[in-house]
Amino acid sequence: MSGFHPKLEYLPTEFPVFPLTGALLLPGGKLPLNIFEPRYLAMIQDALAAGRCFGMVQPDRRLAKGDNGPGLYRVGCLGRISSFSETEDGRYLITLAGVMRYSIVEEIAGARGYRRVRAALAGFTADLHLPRPGLPFARAQLLDALRRYFAHAGVEANWDAISALPDAALVVSLCMACPFSPEEKQALLEAPDDAARASALLALLEINAFDPPSDEDDNNQHPKAS
Numbered sequence: 672m673s674g675f676h677p678k679l680e681y682l683p684t685e686f687p688v689f690p691l692t693g694a695l696l697l698p699g700g701k702l703p704l705n706i707f708e709p710r711y712l713a714m715i716q717d718a719l720a721a722g723r724c725f726g727m728v729q730p731d732r733r734l735a736k737g738d739n740g741p742g743l744y745r746v747g748c749l750g751r752i753s754s755f756s757e758t759e760d761g762r763y764l765i766t767l768a769g770v771m772r773y774s775i776v777e778e779i780a781g782a783r784g785y786r787r788v789r790a791a792l793a794g795f796t797a798d799l800h801l802p803r804p805g806l807p808f809a810r811a812q813l814l815d816a817l818r819r820y821f822a823h824a825g826v827e828a829n830w831d832a833i834s835a836l837p838d839a840a841l842v843v844s845l846c847m848a849c850p851f852s853p854e855e856k857q858a859l860l861e862a863p864d865d866a867a868r869a870s871a872l873l874a875l876l877e878i879n880a881f882d883p884p885s886d887e888d889d890n891n892q893h894p895k896a897s
Contacts, residue, residue: 682749684789686790687714687717687725688743688788691727691728693853695729696769700847702767704766706762707761707762711785713782722751726773728744729747730742739781739786745774746772746773748772748773749771751768770798771798772798772860773790806842820879842868
């Protein structure tokens with residue numbers, strides 16, 4: 672979990688956004704990103720100079736493309752750059768720590784090629800509180816579903832590492848790492864609270880353990896900046 676615990680009044684309400692299909696950032700989670708496109712290199716430079724924050728958000732393919740690019744889901748997650756390094760070929764390798772969700776009020780003028788929004792944070796203040804321990808069901812039920820899901824997907828897991836994670840960290844990590852569809856990831860993001868997200872995760876693991884691979888698989892690879 673991130674060691675950055677700000678008060679609501681200290682967080683920005685206008686910030687850059689990084690639209691990336693299939694990339695899910697949750698409060699308390701950590702998302703590695705490989706940044707190489709010039710406009711997003713500029714975004715990282717500007718964020719590092721001004722609080723280190725920017726928002727992750729998924730494009731919403733139900734919406735028409737606008738002048739600034741694809742339409743966006745209304746809800747995203749504000750993150751803070753917790754670590755970064757620059758490669759010899761000019762890329763940034765960063766880790767973005769999830770702070771809290773936000774709702775886009777409007778898109779505002781961009782800067783240096785990247786998009787910016789004005790956002791409302793007040794509806795998600797619970798994201799700033801430490802998650803409550805425990806799950807709304809037995810942990811063994813989640814692990815059993817996860818074993819079936821991994822077996823179906825042909826994934827070899829580090830069960831020692833999984834077993835060592837506290838309940839809240841396990842749910843966040845699985846929601847972010849499992850290759851669910853963009854719509855499924857958005858549903859996990861928009862879950863009203865930790866218990867609802869855990870229940871949604873369990874349902875997705877159980878459903879996807881028996882579903883054949885879909886055309887969405889290509890969109891759910893490890894996040895990279897394009």
